[in-house]
Amino acid sequence: MATLDTSLLSSLNQTSTTPSSAAASAVSASGTEELNDQFMTLLVAQMQNQDPMDPVSNSDLTAQLAQISTVSGIEELNTTLESITTQISSSEALQAASLIDKGVLVAGDAVLVGNATSTPFGIELEGAVDDARVEVLAADGSVVKTFELGALDAGIHGFVWDGLLEDGSQAGDGAYQLAVSAERGGEPYSDLQTLSYGVVSGVNQSESGAQLDLGPQLGVVELAAVRQVL
Template sequence: MNQLDPSVINSINGGNARGQSTAGEMRENFMTLLVAQLRNQDPLNPMDNAEMTSQLAQINTVSGIEQLNETMTGINDQIDASRFMQATALIGKAVLVPGERVLVGEGETTPMGMEFGRNVDSVKVSIVDGSGQVVRELDLGRMNAGMHSIAWDGKLADGTQAPNGAYRFRVDAVAEGRSVSVKSFNYAQVLAVSQGHPDGPRLDLGGIFEPVRLEDIRQVI
């Protein structure tokens, strides 16, 4: 391209010293520079059309990427807002989330959940007290693949009522003579929702449990 007076270029790019021009500003500066070059070009040595077209295409590409980024940011903001509203609808609800805790109070027990990746031939649930002792075993027999929720009647192995408090449960499953992995879920109640986390809102389940994500909820009771 033909060279312009440095003062012309400086007047066009003066705002670029900070290195923060947007694609729109870049395109405007380019067009201003292009018009100035056309006016000042040597008729015997005109501008190279291919070079001019290439530069204009680069500016348009940058502008398109910036607009796409703005659009994606807007979509992500909408998704985050939707997820937060979905989470707030669960406040006050009882849910099953990953865990192995079962609570006993006034003869009532909280539900327990388990999920199998395949059909299993036998399932045994062991209830364990705070000292690590097994106080009751439940034989559930065959179960199909998928999510299941069960309830413990709160009775110990000797038939007496289990004292109030927190217990843990362990699930052992067997299929074709081999142990099968099991995902365990315990009962909790959603008390509040917080946002501002990188991977979405968090559900506050009270001081006993750690906050969980929406994706962690396996069942709403």
């Protein structure tokens, strides 16, 4: 199983600014220059018309000069952040598109059985445990299969159920629920997450970023929700 490659589009960050962002930068730069000119005009007018008996103090003049420097810096920072945001959005969209028709593990507690095969599942542990157990539950809540996993390290662990029940018979087609329990140092350990399998059938772009369509069972999830690519 291969982990999600977050560096898939690292080369994108080395490309130059796109035409649209370049146009936005030009507009921003023009606005900053105009603001600078207006500020300097007002400052010169103030200096020319100040009271000779009560001139502007050095501290006041320095403060006013610092204001225009601050405004200019903020404009440049905003332009840089817009460029970074654009690059991140493009990177997410392309990375999400590369996952179409691939299987992924995301947070969930379902495992599907069909045609004598079952979908993979996983467990994500924040820390190592001394003993872990997975129970497969039928729709009525009864336990139909138990996996004694023993000690596991921190991280993501993937598993495949052969679809056989405790008595050796084949499980019927449908959705089953996973129940995971673990212990560490003789105490129950709850800092874990069960993971379900889904195939990426499509990609949506939303205000929050790229979203993956995993079908009716798991629905639509954010790209960041993918814990492992299978």
